[in-house]
Amino acid sequence: MSAVLAAIFGGLIGGIVGPIVLEEYQSRKHDKEWKGPRKKLLKSMLKDSKYKFKSLERLSRTIGCTEDETRSLLIELGARGTVLKKSKKEGWALIERAPLPESKRKLDEEEIEEDQE
Numbered sequence: 001m002s003a004v005l006a007a008i009f010g011g012l013i014g015g016i017v018g019p020i021v022l023e024e025y026q027s028r029k030h031d032k033e034w035k036g037p038r039k040k041l042l043k044s045m046l047k048d049s050k051y052k053f054k055s056l057e058r059l060s061r062t063i064g065c066t067e068d069e070t071r072s073l074l075i076e077l078g079a080r081g082t083v084l085k086k087s088k089k090e091g092w093a094l095i096e097r098a099p100l101p102e103s104k105r106k107l108d109e110e111e112i113e114e115d116q117e
Contacts, residue, residue, distance in 0.1 A: 038063040039073050043094075046079060052098045053084060053091035 041063050045054055060070040067090075071081070074092050080100060084091040 035073065035076075038065060039077055042070075042073055042079075043077055046077070046092065046094045046097070053082060053093045055084060055087065056081070056090040056092060059092060 042059060045059060045062065048054075056067055056070060059074070060067050063070060063073075065073070074081075078095050079092045080095050080098070081090055081092050082098075083089070
């Protein structure tokens, strides 16, 4: 009887723990092989001393990602977006290099969203 219980218990544990461990392994592998190199390249582009801001289009094209994937990586890196003055394109810079001015942090009254009950 105890061998049957051990087999059932082992099957349950293997069926629950196995997929969790596999998912964690795949997630770490994805971060190391996919995200890591792209984030490193983005950071080196954003640290370029010539320009603080780079267009999202150029950043996406360089790292081979969609614009949405690029935005996610940029946020993870501590970057912020803006609209570039001349081209009117979406641009990004590291917050450490281009902090958002205090005057722009405050929302106008009409921009404040209220909770709807």
